[in-house]
Amino acid sequence: MKLYTYFRSSAAYRVRIALNLKGLAYDAVPVHLLRGGGEQRQQTYRAVNPSGLVPALTDGGVTLTQSLAIIEYLEEAHPSMPLLPQDAAGRARVRALALTVAADTHPLTNLRVLQHLTGAMGLTEEVKLDWYRHWLGEGMAMLEAHLQHGGTGRFCHGDTPTIADCCLVPQVFNAQRFHVDLAPYPTIARIHAACAEIPAFQAAHPSAQPDAE
Amino acid sequence: MKLYTYFRSSAAYRVRIALNLKGLAYDAVPVHLLRGGGEQRQQTYRAVNPSGLVPALTDGGVTLTQSLAIIEYLEEAHPSMPLLPQDAAGRARVRALALTVAADTHPLTNLRVLQHLTGAMGLTEEVKLDWYRHWLGEGMAMLEAHLQHGGTGRFCHGDTPTIADCCLVPQVFNAQRFHVDLAPYPTIARIHAACAEIPAFQAAHPSAQPDAE
Numbered sequence: 001m002k003l004y005t006y007f008r009s010s011a012a013y014r015v016r017i018a019l020n021l022k023g024l025a026y027d028a029v030p031v032h033l034l035r036g037g038g039e040q041r042q043q044t045y046r047a048v049n050p051s052g053l054v055p056a057l058t059d060g061g062v063t064l065t066q067s068l069a070i071i072e073y074l075e076e077a078h079p080s081m082p083l084l085p086q087d088a089a090g091r092a093r094v095r096a097l098a099l100t101v102a103a104d105t106h107p108l109t110n111l112r113v114l115q116h117l118t119g120a121m122g123l124t125e126e127v128k129l130d131w132y133r134h135w136l137g138e139g140m141a142m143l144e145a146h147l148q149h150g151g152t153g154r155f156c157h158g159d160t161p162t163i164a165d166c167c168l169v170p171q172v173f174n175a176q177r178f179h180v181d182l183a184p185y186p187t188i189a190r191i192h193a194a195c196a197e198i199p200a201f202q203a204a205h206p207s208a209q210p211d212a213e
Numbered sequence: 214m215k216l217y218t219y220f221r222s223s224a225a226y227r228v229r230i231a232l233n234l235k236g237l238a239y240d241a242v243p244v245h246l247l248r249g250g251g252e253q254r255q256q257t258y259r260a261v262n263p264s265g266l267v268p269a270l271t272d273g274g275v276t277l278t279q280s281l282a283i284i285e286y287l288e289e290a291h292p293s294m295p296l297l298p299q300d301a302a303g304r305a306r307v308r309a310l311a312l313t314v315a316a317d318t319h320p321l322t323n324l325r326v327l328q329h330l331t332g333a334m335g336l337t338e339e340v341k342l343d344w345y346r347h348w349l350g351e352g353m354a355m356l357e358a359h360l361q362h363g364g365t366g367r368f369c370h371g372d373t374p375t376i377a378d379c380c381l382v383p384q385v386f387n388a389q390r391f392h393v394d395l396a397p398y399p400t401i402a403r404i405h406a407a408c409a410e411i412p413a414f415q416a417a418h419p420s421a422q423p424d425a426e
Binding site: 046050051052053062064065066068069070072073076077088089091092093095096098099100102103104106107108112113116120121127131134142145146148 | 259263264265266275277278279281282283285286289290301302304305306308309311312313315316317319320321326329333334340344347351355358359361
């Protein structure tokens, strides 16, 4: 398998965690999101993923895009070390937690949106940072609220990592990078700390990637 | 089952289509997104969904949130009239198409974001509309590009509707509401027309809801 990745991309980071948790080897193909106006927007990469976004994963002749769709595929193809619980209600809860990050938080704060605010819209760096912290805060508050639930254990759902944790950890990395105080989100902070002890999470960290700067 | 819904919410519209395609009866509980500062933000509804977003679905004692997680749950609990293909690669493609709408397009153009632009950020109605059309256009272009693929048939994937079509149709409804020209997206327009012929899609349309205005 080949993973098109960027060390700091939160969506790529999710897939790296899933691959590592399942013990699946892959070749990393770095796509630099800033160099030359963004390699992800260039024709070479668009032939892999027409959206011009990382990550993408190729497995044999199949090309997969969208981090959560990729992880669901890995879950189906490699069911050992499951990242979804056995019961339907539990699976729905894990998917909802994952989407709280992947649909309700991250898309508002990713690179193309930040570039649009200061680029086409001509807003200041200050306004951009306010935007970032506002939506990151909203998203973290939603996730923290959903974690006040009997299903939460050492991790987002129960005592083994799931797709929800694959999403939580990169989002916390972003929050820390932008100096967002985690004190209002104690459950998120506790789960993040539990994940940080696991080698699969450590090896997926941006700083451990071959393209890290 | 009880569906917390708002006639014009694109995420609720997705779930209504899925319920109808599967022939599942449900009670609609309207949550008015504009009245009184938004009923979805009030304590009564937050007890159902701490995110303060529609939709939510209750099934027996289980409360489900996030449209895609709800549809996956319905797919597992009621596998007849499948909304995902049989093969793993096909399922990954359908999920990626759905996420192109649900993660890469809709979160940037939903009500809370538009309200933030003209509210807290104090931007003009004109700037808000530019924002809307920019991100809607980016999202539609991505989806159109992904549909240039051998897997596309009468619908987004093959010749029966899938979760991807449950996402495409509400997104086109939004585009039409904001007078976005669909000419640059002929495949999307063609699939939308095919879906519009199906009673399950017709019955899920905002104008057909009990809370329609």
